[in-house]
Amino acid sequence: MTIPPAVTAARTLIADLVTRGVRDVVLAPGSRSAPLAYAVAEAADAGRVTLHVRIDERAAGFLALGLSKGSEGMPVAVVTTSGTAVANLHPAVLEANHTGLPLILLTADRPHELRGTGASQTTDQVGIFGSAVRFAADVPAPVLSSSDEPASPGVRAPEGAPAPVSEPASAAASRFADLRHIAGRAVSAALGLRSGYPGPVHLNLAFREPLAPSAALPGLPAETAQEGYPKPDPPLVVPAVLEHFGSPALPGDAARTVVVAGDGAGPEARQLAEAQGWPLFAEPSSGATGGPNAIAAYRLLLGSDELAESVEQVVVFGLPTLSRPVQRLLGSPSVTVTVVAPGAGPWPDAARNAAVVLPGVAPAWFEVPAQQPSQFLERWRAAGARAARVLDDVTSDEAVAGGPTALSVARAVAAVLGPDDLLVVGSSNPVRDLELVLGLDGPGPAVLANRGLAGIDGTVSTAVGVGLSAARRGLRTRALLGDLTFLHDVGGLLRGPDEPPVDLEIVVVNDDGGSIFATLEHGALAASGVAASATFERVFGTPHGSNLAQLCAGYGVDHQIVKDIPTLRHALQAPSHGVQVIEVQVPRADRYAESRDLARRVVGASGA
Structure with a gap:
């Protein structure tokens, strides 16, 4: 043939x-x-x-x-x-x-x-x-x-x-x-x-024509390598610690150091913070969340000048992109920034303030004798504990009895999911809401997010891909998305009848628009009257009025609307089959005022 x-x-x-x-x-x-x-x-x-x-x-x-x-x-x-x-x-x-x-x-x-x-x-x-x-x-x-x-x-x-x-x-x-x-x-x-x-x-x-076989193919080429068959280039083994930074010493005052763990940081960030007795500021998708040194609501606590100015050094892992307060900290001329960036890729330094960029972590940094927590660490822990109580108050079932808020939805999702779950979280407000509440009710799930460019593109499709892969590892996948993120990739729901099955629950926080902009300067201008509220609503709020139930029906996907947090928890705990969408409708009109009030309450309770 x-x-x-x-x-x-x-x-x-x-x-x-x-x-x-x-x-x-x-x-x-x-x-x-x-x-x-x-x-x-x-x-x-x-x-x-x-x-x-x-x-x-x-x-x-x-x-x-x-x-x-x-x-x-x-x-x-x-x-x-x-x-x-x-x-x-x-x-x-x-x-x-x-x-x-x-x-x-x-x-x-x-x-x-x-x-x-x-x-x-x-x-x-x-x-x-x-x-x-x-x-x-x-x-x-x-x-x-x-x-x-x-x-x-x-x-x-x-x-x-x-x-x-x-x-x-x-x-x-x-x-x-x-x-x-x-x-x-x-x-x-x-x-x-x-x-x-x-x-x-x-x-x-x-490819030139003909592009198709003229008859049935005879069988696959041999899978085994033939003599002379080229193999992938061998890995170039670079010692994790180079000679010039073999010492455990870091520049700056180690007693006033925090660890910032951005997206993809990995467990080393948490391990280093706990070994050295440093506060940990960990983004949800860092892979470093949890532990005794993780500081709740750290981005809001950085609104306290007293707490922010107590930091003299930051060690950065991963790609931190969620928080403007963290970026201000990394750009402060009074702060020494050390970035850990393995490999040949560019290192994160948006503020152009990094003093040292290291290809790895010195083993000696983890070999610190047991010691009492420093006053610096205890101060941040105490502030984080008080912030967690504020967050608990505003997201409790009693506080949202009149109807769920986006923050309470994020907490319910994080509370239900455990170590055998994966959560894909969308950009804009969902990942920031999750950052504030993750850990309030236990360690929660592993979190994945598209934070490389922090876009809303393709998030439904990404979640489907994660679900297909995670199932092979015995993990269950959920997703937490905003309505615009969901609509932007609603085509990701389309799967042919011969495609591999996937179990995926997608929680859509539907506030009929882009509430992230209400928490930024655009919302402040609209709230103060500097910008017309109608202008803000049309070009930033972007209400859509879409009927998600009808969209899901068109794709043959199960859909349900839940009206309160207990019902949401129940829905997430039930067995899931195939792709399911759980819609939670929340208000958007008060998002600017609520975010400012929460920040004031957290800083006020911090004791700083």
């Missing part, structure tokens, strides 16, 4: 990616990508990969991002056809770039002779993702073997001429060493094996 070169190349590439650890492939349908579609479907039928099909490329990209995030950084491939399909991956690529997730983008393209000719669905896809990818290659269309290659390679035969004879699969397989080599480099770059800086990679794959 003979197989077209495009199909053979695609099969070789997919088989190669499987040997290098790719277990999930997300496919958006298209014509030029047909060779890849056949190859992925064949691998899925053989049980070598799990195939996920989505008709919207933006949703496909964020689904892949969620699959990688939920599997703790496994590489996930995304397949698209040419043209605008490729551009629709860009938001997910940017998020993966800034969060260090290994997406492998396989974009089909026209062969070189059709580029720049006005051919349908043809644009310049080379370098389309710019600096957002760790590696990119424009892979030429595979050609016929020399024995049967046409006299003018690359020129299409006249219409009506007999199709050229394709080469045998066995002969073609040996001619794709270069393709396998490129795949190896791509996977190495995606995983950050040499750089310590994982992220998305892009293979732009040109």
Whole structure:
């Protein structure tokens, strides 16, 4: 049997990616990508990969991002056809770039002779993702073997001429060493094996017709490596601690140091804070929340000048983006900032105030003799405990008996979920509300969020991807989203009947608009009369009036509205099957006043 070169190349590439650890492939349908579609479907039928099909490329990209995030950084491939399909991956690529997730983008393209000719669905896809990818290659269309290659390679035969004879699969397989080599480099770059800086990679794959096999395929290429088969580049092992900072000493006054744990910080941030006896300011998606040194409502407590000015040094892990008070602290000229940033990626220093940037944590920093908590730590702990009591008061069932608030919804979600749960939280207010209440009722769930660029793009799709991956680890997934975030990616609910099943509960806090802006300066201007309230409402509040129940019904997704917090807790504790949306309607009109009042109460109770 003979197989077209495009199909053979695609099969070789997919088989190669499987040997290098790719277990999930997300496919958006298209014509030029047909060779890849056949190859992925064949691998899925053989049980070598799990195939996920989505008709919207933006949703496909964020689904892949969620699959990688939920599997703790496994590489996930995304397949698209040419043209605008490729551009629709860009938001997910940017998020993966800034969060260090290994997406492998396989974009089909026209062969070189059709580029720049006005051919349908043809644009310049080379370098389309710019600096957002760790590696990119424009892979030429595979050609016929020399024995049967046409006299003018690359020129299409006249219409009506007999199709050229394709080469045998066995002969073609040996001619794709270069393709396998490129795949190896791509996977190495995606995983950050040499750089310590994982992220998305892009293979732009040109294919000439014919794009489909003429008969049933004979079986997959061998999975085992052949002699000379290129392996991923070996990891470049860099000692976690370099000689120049082998000492446990840090610049500044260690007695007045806090640890800031941003998104993706990891458990080291909490471990260091507890070993050194330092207060911990941990964002929900840091992976470092909880413990005796975690300070509740730290961002509100930083509104106390006395407390904020007591800090002389900050050690930063991860990407802190949630809090303006924290950014002001990191930018203070009186504060020494030390950033721990492994790998070759850029380090977080938005205030351009970092004094030291370290590639890792010195082991000696964790080997501190047991000692009594410092007065500095005790002061922050006491302030955090008083802030927690204020938050408990304003989110108790009695306080919200007249109707739930967004903050009480976040608390109910965090209280119900435990260590065997994953919570995907949306940007804007939900993640900030969760930050204030996480820990009030116990350790709560592991939290994941798209904080690389902190956008609302693709969050439903991300949550679906996390749910699919987490289920393999025996974890249950929920999501906490605002209404605009949900509506922005409502297409992520669309799944075909043959797609892998997923259990996912999505709690949508619906205040009919963008309440995040009410807590910013725009809300202050509207509240003071400087800006017209009608202007604020139209261009920032953006009410939509959408009926979420009808939207969910159109996608075949279960939906329910809950009117109070006890009912919400009950709904979250019940067994879930498939994708379910739980809508909680909350008021938006008083969000500005409520946020300012809460900040005043927390600072007033802090004792500072």
